[in-house]
Amino acid sequence: MISEKLKKVILSVLELDDWDIRDETTAGQVPGWDSLSHARVISGVEDAFGIRFQTREIVRLSTVGQLQELIDQKAKK
Amino acid sequence: MIFASPAFLAFAALAFVAALACPARLRWAILLVASYAFYASFRKPVLLAALALVTSGSWAVALATERESDERRRRLLCRLGVALCLTALAGLKYVGFFAGSLNPFAGSGALRSGLTGPVAAVGVSYYTLQAIAYLLDVRDGVVPAERHLGLYALNLAFFPKLLQGPIERAGKLLPQLRESKRPAAADLAAGAQLFLWGMFQKVVVADRLAPFVSAVYGAPRHYQGLPLVLATYLFGAQLYYDFAGYTDMALGVARFFGVRLTQNFNVPYLATSVADFWRRWHISFSSFLLDYIFRPLQLALRDLRTWGNPVALLLTFALSGLWHGPTWSFALWGLIHGVYLATGALFSRTAGRIHKALRLEGSRTLKALQIAATFNLVCLAWVFFRAATPGDAFYIVSRAVTGLPRSLAELAAGQHADTMLFLGESPAEAAFAIALLIAAPLLRGLVAEKPREPAASWRSAWLRTAAYAGMLYCAVFLGSAAQSFVYQQF
Amino acid sequence: MNTPGARRIARWVAHALLFGLCLELCARADDALSYHAPFFGRYSAELLRTADEEGIVRNQPGARFEKWKINSLGFRGDEVAREKPVGKARVMCLGQSESFGLYEGEGGEWPARLGRLLAPTQTEVIDASVVGTSRKTRLAYLDKYLLPLRPDVLVLYLNPLNEASSALRDPNPDVPDPSLRASLAAQDRGRLPQLRVLPKLQQRLLGALPVQVASSLREWAQQRRLRRLEASVLKGEPPLDLISDAAVASFEAHLRRVIAHLRAVGVQLVLVTYPTLVHEENLDRDRFYLDAERTWHIWFSERGLLDASRRMNEAQRRVASETRTLLVDAEAAVPRTRHYFADDVHYTDRGAQLVAELVAGALLSSGALAPAQPTSAPAARSSEEP
Numbered sequence: 001m002i003s004e005k006l007k008k009v010i011l012s013v014l015e016l017d018d019w020d021i022r023d024e025t026t027a028g029q030v031p032g033w034d035s036l037s038h039a040r041v042i043s044g045v046e047d048a049f050g051i052r053f054q055t056r057e058i059v060r061l062s063t064v065g066q067l068q069e070l071i072d073q074k075a076k077k
Numbered sequence: 078m079i080f081a082s083p084a085f086l087a088f089a090a091l092a093f094v095a096a097l098a099c100p101a102r103l104r105w106a107i108l109l110v111a112s113y114a115f116y117a118s119f120r121k122p123v124l125l126a127a128l129a130l131v132t133s134g135s136w137a138v139a140l141a142t143e144r145e146s147d148e149r150r151r152r153l154l155c156r157l158g159v160a161l162c163l164t165a166l167a168g169l170k171y172v173g174f175f176a177g178s179l180n181p182f183a184g185s186g187a188l189r190s191g192l193t194g195p196v197a198a199v200g201v202s203y204y205t206l207q208a209i210a211y212l213l214d215v216r217d218g219v220v221p222a223e224r225h226l227g228l229y230a231l232n233l234a235f236f237p238k239l240l241q242g243p244i245e246r247a248g249k250l251l252p253q254l255r256e257s258k259r260p261a262a263a264d265l266a267a268g269a270q271l272f273l274w275g276m277f278q279k280v281v282v283a284d285r286l287a288p289f290v291s292a293v294y295g296a297p298r299h300y301q302g303l304p305l306v307l308a309t310y311l312f313g314a315q316l317y318y319d320f321a322g323y324t325d326m327a328l329g330v331a332r333f334f335g336v337r338l339t340q341n342f343n344v345p346y347l348a349t350s351v352a353d354f355w356r357r358w359h360i361s362f363s364s365f366l367l368d369y370i371f372r373p374l375q376l377a378l379r380d381l382r383t384w385g386n387p388v389a390l391l392l393t394f395a396l397s398g399l400w401h402g403p404t405w406s407f408a409l410w411g412l413i414h415g416v417y418l419a420t421g422a423l424f425s426r427t428a429g430r431i432h433k434a435l436r437l438e439g440s441r442t443l444k445a446l447q448i449a450a451t452f453n454l455v456c457l458a459w460v461f462f463r464a465a466t467p468g469d470a471f472y473i474v475s476r477a478v479t480g481l482p483r484s485l486a487e488l489a490a491g492q493h494a495d496t497m498l499f500l501g502e503s504p505a506e507a508a509f510a511i512a513l514l515i516a517a518p519l520l521r522g523l524v525a526e527k528p529r530e531p532a533a534s535w536r537s538a539w540l541r542t543a544a545y546a547g548m549l550y551c552a553v554f555l556g557s558a559a560q561s562f563v564y565q566q567f
Numbered sequence: 568m569n570t571p572g573a574r575r576i577a578r579w580v581a582h583a584l585l586f587g588l589c590l591e592l593c594a595r596a597d598d599a600l601s602y603h604a605p606f607f608g609r610y611s612a613e614l615l616r617t618a619d620e621e622g623i624v625r626n627q628p629g630a631r632f633e634k635w636k637i638n639s640l641g642f643r644g645d646e647v648a649r650e651k652p653v654g655k656a657r658v659m660c661l662g663q664s665e666s667f668g669l670y671e672g673e674g675g676e677w678p679a680r681l682g683r684l685l686a687p688t689q690t691e692v693i694d695a696s697v698v699g700t701s702r703k704t705r706l707a708y709l710d711k712y713l714l715p716l717r718p719d720v721l722v723l724y725l726n727p728l729n730e731a732s733s734a735l736r737d738p739n740p741d742v743p744d745p746s747l748r749a750s751l752a753a754q755d756r757g758r759l760p761q762l763r764v765l766p767k768l769q770q771r772l773l774g775a776l777p778v779q780v781a782s783s784l785r786e787w788a789q790q791r792r793l794r795r796l797e798a799s800v801l802k803g804e805p806p807l808d809l810i811s812d813a814a815v816a817s818f819e820a821h822l823r824r825v826i827a828h829l830r831a832v833g834v835q836l837v838l839v840t841y842p843t844l845v846h847e848e849n850l851d852r853d854r855f856y857l858d859a860e861r862t863w864h865i866w867f868s869e870r871g872l873l874d875a876s877r878r879m880n881e882a883q884r885r886v887a888s889e890t891r892t893l894l895v896d897a898e899a900a901v902p903r904t905r906h907y908f909a910d911d912v913h914y915t916d917r918g919a920q921l922v923a924e925l926v927a928g929a930l931l932s933s934g935a936l937a938p939a940q941p942t943s944a945p946a947a948r949s950s951e952e953p
Contacts, residue, residue, distance in 0.1 A: 035367055036352075036386055036422055039379040055376045059217050083775035542582045546589030550764070553771055554597065 002068050005048065010064070013037070013044040023065030049075060078118045080326045081280045081552070088115065092236075093333050097259065104257040105231050108334065112236040119199060127165045127201060132230045134161045135208040136223065139215040143222040155216040162205040162212075169198035170403060202400060203242040204233045206365055211247045213369055220248045228254055237330040241323050243339045243361035253336050260335040270545060272329030274524050277548035279322030280556030282513045286315040287557070289510065290463070292501045297469050302484025303497050305477035312463050313456045314514060317345065320359070344521075346455075349447040351417040354455055366393055387419030394418060401462075406470060410461040417454055520544055594764035602633050609755070610763060616698060618751055622743035623704045625712060626697055634673050641712065643667055643694050644679055651717050656690045656936045659713055661705075662724030662839075666696035668919070670909035675916045678722075680923035690936050693718070701726070701733035702821045704743045706828065714832060720935055721829060722895075722926055724839040726912065727879030728872060730818050731810055732864045741821060782855075789858055796865040806868040810875040815882050822886045835935050838887050839926065840880045840898035844908035847873065856911040895929045897922055 007021050014032040027033045033041060045067070046052055051074040061067050078085040092111040096104050116125055138158030145151045211232075214220040223229040232251050260268070293300050293308035300308075324341040331338045341360050348354035355363040371393045378385040391412070398411015429438075437443040457474065464470035488497050499507040523537065523544050598604035615635055617627040628641040638646045651657050660666055660678035668676025682692035695713055713721070734740040773781050797806070822838075829836045845857040850869070857869050867875055880898050887894035900921070901907055907918030914922065930936055 035371065035375075036425075038372070039375045039385055042376065043379045043382070053376075055373050056217060058376055059372065060219070538582075539585060542585045543589045546586045547593055550590055550593035550597070554594075554767060 002064055003071075006045065006064070006068055006071065009044050009048045010041060013041050021064055023063060023068070025064045026062060027064075045071065051075065078115065080323065080330075081276050081556070088118075089330055089333070096334055101257050101259075105225075105227050105254060108236075108254075109227055109231045109234065112231065112234040112239060115236040116200065116234065116239060123169070124198065124200065127169055128204065128234060131162055131165050131205060131208050132233050133226070134158065135212055135233075136226055136229045139212055139222040140224070142212070142216055151216055155212050158212040159209050162208045166201055166205040169201045200240050203244055204239065206244050206362075206400075207233055207247075210244070210365055210369055214247060220246075220251075223247070223251055225255075235331070235336070237327040237334075237336075238338055241320070241327070242359075243324065243327070243341045244365050245338060245361065249339065250336070258335045260333055264332050264335055268329045268332030270329070270524065270541075271325045271332060273545055273548055273552070274520075275322045275325030275327075275329055276552045276556075277322070277520070278318040278325065278517065281548075281551045282517050283315045283317075283319035283322055284557035285506075285510055285513060285555075286311050286318070288502055288506075289500045290315055294463050294465070294469075294473075297464065297473050300496070301476040301480030303481060303488060304484070304500055305473050306481065307498075308500060309456050309460055309463075309473070309477070311510075313346070313452075313459050316459065316462075317342070318517065346452050347448055348451050348455075349444060350421055350451055351414065351454060352421055354451055355414075355418070362397075366397055370396060383423070386422040390418040390422060391415035405467050406461050406464060409467055409470070410458055413458045413461060417458070520548070590764045591762055594762075594767060598763060603631055609758075609761065611761070612698075613755075618748040619711075620745065620748060621707065621711075622745040622747040623707045623711060624697055624700050624743075624747070625708060635668070640716075643676070643696070644674075644682075647691065647693055649716065652691060654689060656688075656719045657717065658685070658690055658692045658720040658722060658930070658936075659695050659716070659718040660692065660722045660724065661709070661713065662696040663700055663726045663729060664696075664698040665726065665913055666694065666724045667698050668694075669913045671914060671916050671919050675919055677914065677919040677922040677926070680920055681722075681926055684923055684927040685930070685936070688931070688936055690930075696724075699729070701729040702741055702818075703733055703737065703739075705821075706741065706825065707743050709825075709828070714834070718834055720835045720837060720930065722837045722839060723825070725822075725841065725879075725883070727818070727841050727876050727883075728860070728864050728867075728912075730821070730879065731814055731875045732866060734814055734817055735866055740817070786855060789855070789862070792862055793858060793865070796862060800865050807866055807871040808868050808874070809871060810867075810878055814875075815878050818879060819882045819886055822883065823890065826886070826890050826892055835893070837893045837895060837926065837929065837935070838883055839895045839922075840883050841876060841912075842898045842901040842903075842908075842922075843876050844903055844905070844911045845873070846903055849903055853905075853911075856908075860911040893929060893933055893935065895925050897925050900925055 002021055002023060010021060010030070010033075011017070011019060014030065014037060016030075016032065019030055021030065027038065042053060042058060049071055051071065053070070053074070057070060061070065078088060088111075092108070095107045095111070099107050113125065113128075116128060135158050138154055138161070142151050142154045142158070145154060211220070215222045223232070228251060231254055232245070232247060235250070235254070238245060290308050290312045293304050294312070297305065321342045328338050328340065339361050341362075343357040343360065345354055345358035348357050355366075371389055374389040374392060375385060378389050381388060392415070394411045394415035395408060396411065397414075398407045398409065401407040401411070432438045432443060460473050460477075461467065461470045464473055484497055487493055495501065502510075523541055595604075595606050595610075598610055599606050604610045610632070612632050612635075614632050615626055615630045615637060616624060618624050626637045626641045626643065628637055628639050630637045635643060637643055640647060640649065658681070660681065666676065666678055668679070674680075676694065678692055678694035678696070682690075685692060693716070697708070700708070709721075773784070776784070826836055843860075845853045845860075850857065850873075854869070857872060860872060861867065861869065864872060864875075884894060884896070886892070901918060905915075907915060907921060909915045909918075
């Protein structure tokens with residue numbers, strides 16, 4: 001389940017009004033989310049949730065759902 | 078063996094027959110032997126040794142990495158494997174560079190003397206990158222480590238892609254090699270067509286443009302203005318057809334064995350930005366750069382906020398320049414592209430707003446301007462790629478512009494047409510080159526694998542047959558035989 | 568018949584035919600662009616030669632085939648005016664394919680080289696050679712096409728093997744055959760249209776093979792051709808190992824007739840002995856080339872060819888000395904190696920240059936190049952040049 005917060009962060013970084021973001025959504029399916037904006041999205045998520053990712057954790061992500069899981073893991077600690 | 082030679086055709090035919098004749102589970106062995114035999118035909122035992130070393134090393138390290146559960150140890154092992162690959166790469170290329178400079182045929186800069194200098198360390202740059210990608214993929218759990226050494230060795234050494242790529246990902250190539258299915262009739266037809274089209278691009282178009290380029294770039298200080306400009310544009314075309322031709326030949330040969338390699342090109346000169354260009358040029362290499370160098374770098378530098386991307390791009394492309402060769406010219410070329418991309422990254426939003434304000438957004442005029450601008454930026458960078466020294470490159474860039482008015486005036490007055498327009502070749506040669514430059518994109522439209530509307534397909538089938546006949550004739554009788562590929566020396 | 572399988576096969580066959588047709592069209596377009604060859608119609612070396620209504624074999628004026636171009640007067644080389652230029656001596660060279668030029672580059676045949684060597688001395692050199700001619704049409708050709716141009720000097724480079732072969736079975740060895748033209752035309756009509764792309768492909772394939780394989784193939788093909796010719800032409804008779812005395816005598820008589828004829832009209836004659844690559848001493852090494860020559864003179868065995876060229880050359884020397892005719896003994900002077908010979912009798916560029924130099928040397932030192940006055944008889948010169 002994608003939290004509203006995560007969805008809002010992604011939409012705000014990419015300057016989108018709305019987009020259907022679900023568990024199985026991949027970066028390529030969201031307009032404007034390419035290799036150049038990827039770092040901004042990650043930074044935005046880190047700032048919003050007050051967490052810090054490791055590079056290798058990011059590289060293994062392929063869907064937004066997995067990102068959410070990662071955030072949940074980090075937030076628990 | 079060069080691809081477009083009778084020796085290679087005979088060899089490939091032999092390998093094909095042998096692979097078909099043997100049972101599926103042994104096919105990998107036949108192909109592996111064939112691939113090593115192919116590599117051995119270059120008569121440089123050190124190359125074979127390096128390949129074997131990198132193969133066995135990366136295979137073992139990948140297995141060990143997968144078995145290891147401690148994160149730190151995994152990263153250490155992986156770094157060890159990558160270091161091995163990079164050592165092989167650097168060692169062979171630097172050794173090759175020095176050996177070449179002792180070679181009497183070397184001239185200025187062994188790796189680049191007129192693009193026909195000694196082929197020092199062919200293939201190394203490509204399979205080492207492939208091995209590095211594999212190691213990193215295993216570490217990150219993207220791909221399982223391959224247990225079968227033979228299959229893994231074939232994955233690195235597969236002869237259609239051994240010399241100049243494409244740089245395949247283990248996840249895409251290994252499953253195909255493991256399956257080792259028999260090629261269908263459609264595969265054979267597609268393979269033959271790809272090979273023929275590739276041979277035409279390389280042997281007829283690229284090799285016929287080469288003398289024009291070498292005439293100017295071989296002695297740039299003799300020229301100024303128009304010839305410098307023409308030679309640079311022609312080089313852009315030559316390099317594309319050379320490399321795309323090789324790639325299509327490689328894809329064609331691989332198809333005969335039922336293997337689909339990745340396409341390296343997607344009409345790169347129609348790119349609307351330099352970033353777009355790198356999504357269309359040498360795609361297997363640029364996606365390697367993207368996934369294994371840029372992404373980690375970008376994430377590591379994300380705290381630099383808006384400066385993170387530009388710095389990451391600069392570093393990535395400076396490295397990519399060096400991969401092409403240990404010379405200042407290549408490093409500068411890479412750096413120039415880095416600057417292009419960094420600037421693009423910094424100003425993309427501003428540019429978007431300007432386009433909106435001028436009401437050009439989404440218009441065809443804008444697209445045309447973008448394509449023209451990108452093409453010229455890329456060709457400007459090619460000057461550094463092709464020129465023998467950075468000094469020559471700077472001379473060419475400055476004199477091409479400053480000398481242009483005078484050379485155009487001279488041409489208008491009817492002087493020096495032979496050197497300025499025809500660059501020292503005969504008008505007949507120049508006419509043929511122009512005809513080829515016009516025909517090639519048209520042919521590409523005809524033979525590209527996506528078929529047009531089904532209704533017209535029967536007509537286009539006849540047209541394609543006629544086109545292939547023409548290409549075969551030109552490649553056999555009107556090509557220039559024995560030049561090796563430009564990208565082969567990297 | 569209309570099953571999908573059959574239709575597919577039919578489509579494949581149709582595509583294959585289209586493919587072949589397009590290859591052939593490309594070959595023709597290539598020839599048209601490179602050599603101004605006709606797009607339709609025959610294109611072969613036969614375009615260069617013709618027989619006139621009297622049966623005299625000559626070059627077709629204006630014809631072109633690959634590097635060979637015939638001018639409007641029917642000679643290979645640049646255009647020349649019919650009228651002799653004032654103050655210039657006119658030298659004409661008469662021979663066969665060795666003088667017409669086969670393997671040399673453009674302008675590389677020895678008469679063209681002779682022209683360049685003699686250029687400073689205000690001499691015009693015309694190459695009047697015609698491939699494959701012999702005594703049968705020689706005098707008639709001289710009278711009809713050469714003498715009207717009023718040459719001062721005629722350099723005669725005879726192929727003794729042609730002379731020997733042509734006289735063997737012909738009851739009229741010195742008289743042209745007026746029906747020749749008609750029979751050549753009939754032969755032409757009977758021939759199927761040739762595919763131009765096949766010979767090109769064949770050459771490319773041969774060139775792609777490793778050297779040993781290619782030369783073994785060539786040898787095998789040649790031996791096969793010789794067997795076939797022997798069977799069809801000799802019909803079981805053994806080839807000649809020696810040339811007959813009668814044949815040599817007949818040749819000598821013909822030679823004397825030509826000399827007398829030319830003397831009578833005031834033309835200075837230069838005879839050139841006939842060099843060949845293969846002799847006794849290098850027969851083993853270069854046998855392949857001698858056998859190739861045999862395919863043109865199948866009546867002679869290998870030894871017969873060697874005997875024929877030796878004795879005919881001796882005859883030339885004899886006649887030259889007896890009639891005090893200027894002789895260039897090229898046969899003794901040209902080294903018998905593949906540097907000079909591309910095959911048994913034709914030259915490389917180097918060989919052609921040497922022959923041109925020999926002839927030029929003889930002409931210059933004999934003083935034969937002073938343009939003769941139309942009415943005075945030429946002084947008889949007799950220096951034998953080795």
